[in-house]
Amino acid sequence: MSQTSGNQGMNEQLGIIIDTGNRIFADGVDKAVLDTAERGEFAQSLWDAVVATGFHVVGSADSGTGLTELFALLDVAGTHAAPLPLVETLLANAWFGAADDVSSIGILDGNWIVDVPWGRRARRVIGIRPDSGECVIVEQVDVVDQRVNLAGEPRDVVKVPGTARKSSTSNSSESAWSLLALGRAVQTGGVLSTVLDIALQYAGERAQFGRTLSKFQAIQHSLAVQAAEVAAARRAATGAVDAAGTTRFEAEVAAAKIRAGDAATVVGEAAHQALGAIGYTHEHRLHHFTRRAWAWRDEYGNEFDWQRKLGAMIAGDGADNVWSFITGR
Known part of the structure; x- marks a missing residue:
């Protein structure tokens, strides 16, 4: 073949x-x-x-x-x-x-x-x-x-x-903890994409002062920020998956978990702001997705744990190699 x-x-x-x-x-x-x-x-x-x-x-x-x-x-x-x-x-x-x-x-x-x-x-x-x-x-x-x-x-x-x-689990070329963390990062990116979809749908349907919320500049900016965060989180996770089996894997997982954690905070808060009080009610489905994003953010190491790990990796490579570490993908 x-x-x-x-x-x-x-x-x-x-x-x-x-x-x-x-x-x-x-x-x-x-x-x-x-x-x-x-x-x-x-x-x-x-x-x-x-x-x-x-x-x-x-x-x-x-x-x-x-x-x-x-x-x-x-x-x-x-x-x-x-x-x-x-x-x-x-x-x-x-x-x-x-x-x-x-x-x-x-x-x-x-x-x-x-x-x-x-x-x-x-x-x-x-x-x-x-x-x-x-x-x-x-x-x-x-x-x-x-x-x-x-x-x-x-x-x-x-x-x-x-x-x-x-x-x-040492027979795997990737550490067990990193694979578990990447799994949560991937799930977080997925659930946040649905949070974004819910916010977009609501903003496109809900009208105030004679026009839909999506026509207001502040809402447009908020939705754009959410979309950027979701895209960054999912791209970081994809990069980590692609790095499996390479020396870059641990660093890519750290970056993915950090981005997923940051995105969970930003997107979750912004989506609830866009929907207002209705998004906080048990009857609405938004909370099922935002609470999972916030819970998964902390599992298998939160973004601060992985920031320390990534910082240690960069420091361990030496001050002269910082740029090559960042760009060596």
């Missing part, structure tokens, strides 16, 4: 994943599903649709897909605010073998694994030490504390039993 035909095949496969993912999540995620998920009820029908299409193993060795397809699926899921632990399930399946049921990943802290997305529903939980490939695999999941994040998504505490298996 020629390189051209091979690239065409990859592009076709990627397009199928994106189109099918959009259809599944558009059909399976609405405000009622998100409200129910925030009450702790797992979206089983949505999960069944994901498994039926084989999307739960995208990125795994035997699936014929890689990180590009994995993160493309996460972008689509983020756009629809899909209430599933997809980042964790996809990476767990890629690292430790595919499982048809839900897997999740949390932070290993002594005898506990904390901040486990949907730990109460998972059949396999991986506890990872930040910035290390060391981990434990728990297959007898005992949730000792049910918690939630800002968006109402479960973030549970799981006990590490004596039967837990010690393992490592």
Whole structure:
């Protein structure tokens, strides 16, 4: 097969994943599903649709897909605010073998694994030490504390039993923590694109003083700022995905997580300002997307954590190499 035909095949496969993912999540995620998920009820029908299409193993060795397809699926899921632990399930399946049921990943802290997305529903939980490939695999999941994040998504505490298996993700050329962080950055870019769409639609439909809000210069400026932030966040995430397997990966992930965090703050606030009081009501769907953007901003390291990491990388390269570090992509 020629390189051209091979690239065409990859592009076709990627397009199928994106189109099918959009259809599944558009059909399976609405405000009622998100409200129910925030009450702790797992979206089983949505999960069944994901498994039926084989999307739960995208990125795994035997699936014929890689990180590009994995993160493309996460972008689509983020756009629809899909209430599933997809980042964790996809990476767990890629690292430790595919499982048809839900897997999740949390932070290993002594005898506990904390901040486990949907730990109460998972059949396999991986506890990872930040910035290390060391981990434990728990297959007898005992949730000792049910918690939630800002968006109402479960973030549970799981006990590490004596039967837990010690393992490592160090066989990956990218660090586990960076891949998890990139997953959240990609999701954040996706969910913010929907926040922008909601703001644009409202500004184009809502009229004041005889004209739509989109005709007012202040609103136009706000929408332009939001669009720029979303574009920058998504481009930074794409750059990090493209850098997988290279020496630039860690720096690109840092940049992506920083941009996603900054955009979550700016776009979320501006969108709520544009919609006014209605955007804060539970009945409106905007908050489902903005609260996820704000919650995901802080998971797997917030923008300040990654700013410190990126600064340390630049400083470690030496003062004479700052420009080459920035431009060496």
